[in-house]
Amino acid sequence: MSFLTIQDVTYKYQGKEPVINKVNWSINQGEFHCLLGKSGCGKTTLLKLAAGLLHSDEGTILLKGTEVVKPSEQCGFVFQSPTLLEWKTVLDNVLLPVALKRRVTAEDRRNALCLLELVGLASEFNRYPTQLSGGQQSRVAIARALIQKPSMLFLDEPFAALDAITREELQDDLLKLCQLHDTTVLFITHDISEAVYLSDRIAVMAEGKIVNNTEVQLPKPRTMKMRYESYFNELCFKVRQVMGGVHT
Ligand SMILES: Nc1ncnc2c1ncn2[C@@H]1O[C@H](COP(=O)(O)OP(=O)(O)OP(=O)(O)O)[C@@H](O)[C@H]1O
Numbered sequence: 079m080s081f082l083t084i085q086d087v088t089y090k091y092q093g094k095e096p097v098i099n100k101v102n103w104s105i106n107q108g109e110f111h112c113l114l115g116k117s118g119c120g121k122t123t124l125l126k127l128a129a130g131l132l133h134s135d136e137g138t139i140l141l142k143g144t145e146v147v148k149p150s151e152q153c154g155f156v157f158q159s160p161t162l163l164e165w166k167t168v169l170d171n172v173l174l175p176v177a178l179k180r181r182v183t184a185e186d187r188r189n190a191l192c193l194l195e196l197v198g199l200a201s202e203f204n205r206y207p208t209q210l211s212g213g214q215q216s217r218v219a220i221a222r223a224l225i226q227k228p229s230m231l232f233l234d235e236p237f238a239a240l241d242a243i244t245r246e247e248l249q250d251d252l253l254k255l256c257q258l259h260d261t262t263v264l265f266i267t268h269d270i271s272e273a274v275y276l277s278d279r280i281a282v283m284a285e286g287k288i289v290n291n292t293e294v295q296l297p298k299p300r301t302m303k304m305r306y307e308s309y310f311n312e313l314c315f316k317v318r319q320v321m322g323g324v325h326t
Pocket residue numbers: 091092097115116117118119120121122123124158
């Protein structure tokens with residue numbers, strides 16, 4: 079069943095040419111889709127439309143069959159920059175989505191600490207964002223997105239500021255968590271191998287259109303060995319060609 083449906087969606091920023099041009103895309107429940115494309119092609123704009131943070135000029139966006147008109151509580155977000163509140167501790171930043179809705183309980187704190195442990199920041203819970211590295215701030219934003227156990231996650235280059243090894247660890251953690259909670263995911267990245275490792279399907283965008291949508295036929299759970307096998311590398315090459323304008 080389609081969990082997120084984007085139908086004929088067009089969007090332009092004031093007085094400009096369409097940045098998103100008649101896009102159709104659907105993501106089934108529990109699937110992990112990556113969106114790749116050159117800088118400026120419209121990825122973040124499409125994610126904001128899908129998440130209800132922008133409203134399309136034409137077309138429809140449905141979440142579980144209901145039209146998206148504003149951000150849903152079922153959705154978690156990780157933006158291109160971590161957007162943490164500087165005057166709140168790491169723990170309070172993770173708890174923010176809960177605190178905006180109701181009183182924070184001891185169980186909420188336990189959950190937040192578990193998530194911080196998962197992203198390798200348990201001992202930093204009482205520090206402030208300015209005392210963290212860029213990569214650590216990104217990880218706090220990921221923990222914050224997961225605190226409400228969202229059924230849909232929107233992530234915009236969440237691992238861009240991380241070193242290669244931490245990135246691989248977080249990719250595995252994210253896959254594990256999403257599998258466990260049957261989370262549906264739209265994930266933007268510039269890294270082709272990250273897209274192949276994470277995805278059930280990869281969409282490639284160019285100039286406001288989705289120009290290719292490819293299935294990744296790798297078994298789950300994913301393993302490090304897969305990254306070095308021929309299917310993985312052939313698929314990376316195929317996606318690279320599509321991004322270079324070669325349509326297969
Ligand atoms: N608030 C805005 N007002 C006007 N134009 C905008 C605005 N935000 C983005 N744009 C333009 O829309 C286009 C798509 O931007 P978008 O941020 O969606 O690209 P992107 O694919 O996410 O790029 P990147 O990979 O660099 O993050 C770009 O040409 C950008 O200049």
